[in-house]
Amino acid sequence: MRLGTRKLIDRGMTALGIGSIVLLAAALLVFLAPIVVRGLGAFVFRGTIEYRQLTLEKFGRGDVDAVEAEQAEAVEARRPVYEMLSAYKKELADGHESLDEAKKQFRADRKEMRRHEGLADQQRADAQAELDRREAELDRRGEQLAKHEASLVELEELIRELLGPEPGQSVPVLWRDQYGQTRWDRAQVKLDQILNVETWVDQDDPDQPRVRVLVPRADAFEGTTLAPLFPYIENNAEAMLLPRLTFYWRFLTDTSFDAHFFGGIWPEILGTIYLTLGAMLFAVPMGVVAAIYLVEYAREGFLVRVLRTFINTLAGVPSIVFGLFGLAFFISTMHVSPSKSVLAGSMTLAMLILPMVIRASEEAIRAVPATYKEAALSLGASKWWAVLTVILPAALPGVLTGIVISMGRAAGETAPIIFTAAVSVGKPLWPWEALSQPTPALPWNIYNLATEHEAVDEIRHVQYGMVLTLVLLVLLLNAAAIVMRARISKKLRA
């Protein structure tokens, strides 16, 4: 082979390697970008007057006077909408009345005609045709009215979804029906639905699916008093909803309301914290002790080999199997709690991260220079005293790093807590309640909201917000670990 070719292959290999690293980084970026951008949408968004009203009424937050002033403004801007609607309703009612009138007239005329028996056939036929024509005309008018009424019902529903219930009407029971759109991005979606009707049109080829066509809703109301409503709504949407940049940091500390339509994710965050800390409570002492034994006391041999094999096996057990085991052992056999509970979940998670804690602590303890121990022993300390006072403190930062990384793992695990700890709805627990009660938790509720919620699309921002929170939580823990490790290596070098 020529030298040039060999060099080319070499470069190619380098390029492939760098390409793979770039691809790796790109994958991370592609993953993180939507999560971060849309996740921030849960915290920072353009909130409408409905949002401020909701915060004031349900959470007691905000400036009463300012909100009332804004509300008055919005009501003023909305008034024409309701006026046009009621005018149109009146028009429909009038239409019904005149139709009824015409029907009455028609029936009278028909009766009249039937009474005239002496008419010639020709005349009779003409009269009959005239009557038929009128009947068809009446039917057409009736159909038209019914169609308009149906369109009106849909339109009113959409306007209710956009602006909330009309002032003066009874208050609906669900929060989501009590208010209009609280977020401007969602409001724009609704606005679009009001202005355009999504229709599906058959194609000529019957083998092709229908295609989506947007038809202006105004077409259905052309020539009626409602026609000006649509340009009005289009031009005055901002005046009716008064969107303003809103920061909702309390998303992290509010409980959720109306099946996560409103409020924040505090119960989930708290549940995750309990589960994680609980898992650490069990795993850390056991893990550190095991690591001390493995490094300082155990003699390499059969026993240690077996121990290591089992620790590795434990690390390799699929997480869902831990879930099943937690259910079968902690709940059904040991009865640590009557049903799912934070306690059972923590114990299950603890088993999952135990190998991680052991390995990390082992490494940290091994990294302590042997001279430390030798110095302590030479001063007459017993072995365990040396471990306790010299080796452990020296290894502590490394052990902590490992613990922090395992915390991240415990916080993000879903499969082990499905059967042992997690529920979809619950309020924030007090620590003593955690022993016996299940809790919502971030990882499980992300799954739950993304797949099992009845309005998946409308609460996307909450889902993204949850994912962002969880990812940030885990990444912060990892970042802390990375920083800690950097410090340690600096210290060791110095």
Place this chain on the structure above:
Amino acid sequence: MRRFIVFLVSAALGMVSPVAMAAETRIVVDGSTTVGPIAKQFAQYYMSKHPDVNVTVSESGSGNGAKSLVNGTCDAASMSRFMKDNEFQAAVAKGVMPVAHVVAVDGLAVIVHPSNRVKDLSLAQFRDIYEGKIKNWSEVGGPSLSIVKVGRDTNSGTYETFESLVMQGARVSGDTETTGSNGAVRARVQSTPASIGYVGLGFVDRTVKPLAVNGIVPNRETVASGVYPIARPLFLFTNGYPKLGTPLHGFVTLYLSEKGQEIIEAIGFVPVTDY
């Protein structure tokens, strides 16, 4: 010294009493994802009226609800089907007497993507699709696309209703995607032009197209009157009738109140009684 003892005792009581209270004032609901929205809204409404009560809702499926009730690990099991023989037997064997509260009626709507021109299926066609006999939409008057079948986990209540009312002994073909909930089925159908799925009536919205079955469109009237062929009652089961006046009693009888019915109607189900 005495003061110290008093302090200790009160501290101990302080530690214990919340536990005792917590144990009394919590209601655990477990079961169907179909009844889930009702249970969750009831829970929230009830907690807003009784802040001292914690109502937790798990949506893990009807079978699990029954199991939890039998094991005494939940107070109310939400189920989208009636209890089965063996569940009853297991319950009685454990001294649990299941009492059914019918909270609402639900129709199983057959949904397709709005781009699908098919409007109507007979029950037999519907069955044939899921059995795998009909593989392409063109066989039932639709576009030439192979059908993507979306179904539910084999032991959800919705699935069991589907199996008994639609499949009637025939087997669902293996290439049916299964999902964990009504919401997931709808999400799949609204994003997939060639798909078909079945969900509770309360889950039908503008993004999917419900089909008429045997010419009957699913809506409140046809479901409540039983004209629509795939309809079923939704249950909450309790162990015995709850003691009157307890939180549990208040919770499971919410569906009888006007507010309860309003909630049921607001999330798209059909209340059992008319006010």
Place this chain on the structure above:
Amino acid sequence: MVSSDRLVPAGRSLLLSYRADRMRRLGSLVGQSILLLITSSSILAVLFIFYFIGRDAIPFFQAEGFREFFTSADWYPSGDPPAYGALAIFYGSAMVTVGATLVAVPLGVLAALCLSDILPFSIRQMVKPVIEILAAIPSVAFGFFALVVFAPLLQEHGGRLLAWVGWLVGGPLAVLGVVVLSDLATAGLPEKLRAAGRGAIGLVLAVVAFVGLARLGDFFHGLQIVTGVNALNASIILGIMALPTVVSVSEDALQAVGRELREGSYALGATRAETLVRVVIPAAASGISAAVILGVMRAVGETMVVWMASGNAAHVPEPWYDFLASVRTLTANIAGDMGEADQSLGSSRYHVLFAMALCLLAVSFALNMLSEWAVHRSRKKMRGQ
């Protein structure tokens, strides 16, 4: 750092009497046994897991036997009579795992090579955290991404996406292949003809490669992807999840190959690529295979991503290599069905899930043993050299 008076507890003399010494030895023995006891808790944990999963799995095999479970693809636990053929589900697991391995291994090993041999130290320090972050992201977040972002993308623009990937991966490989092949083909020609021959053959090969790639791109482009939640989606996301494991373990293995080997190879005039392929990779082979096994384990045992991204259809796709079909895996089946199986009644429908868990456990145990053996072998080899 530690003052000496704390090292020796007060009141204790450095000179020990015989008795005190014995007491001390006894104490340390007791202490050691306690430590050993705590350490063995992980043995206990593993045994307990096997026992409790096995305890609930055995009734299934007693009631239904082995044959149907392992040989039939007829999964119908709710039927009357029920059918418990889990073959299709095993197949789904295998398929997704193979897919994930195909994504993770080439990429991961290349990245590891790059990290250990190509990139300068400073850049390596920057890349490492990227891999750690990738390893730290919770699986449910990946699952969410797969379901909400990736699945619609795949369904809408999947063909185009695949075509792009085909060009992106195939293009550079084709260029390299053309050059190498044309060089090899002209090796036997006399000196004067060589340049011209290389040009001609290279041109022909390039055209062939281009046409081939174009056809491949067209094929991908024309693919109709009816559902975005399928084996491909799950494989890609799982592969990305398994990447950090593969990268870090194989990088360790590559690092463990001494400098002497590399320098010896360079001294013989080999290029870096030749050194890597002919010397370093063979030397690190058992370590790399351990990395691959660990990556496979990660993919086999993962639940949330496959549950959310694979579509959960319990069938063997037709044709069998159809990665665009929905499949169901063992883990997803357990997660999806467990919540709903009537546990208290001890039905087969409940126990079958434990039987599946037992199979998962057995597979991961076997893989673990295999990886340990591989690591052991690589250590021995290193020591031998």
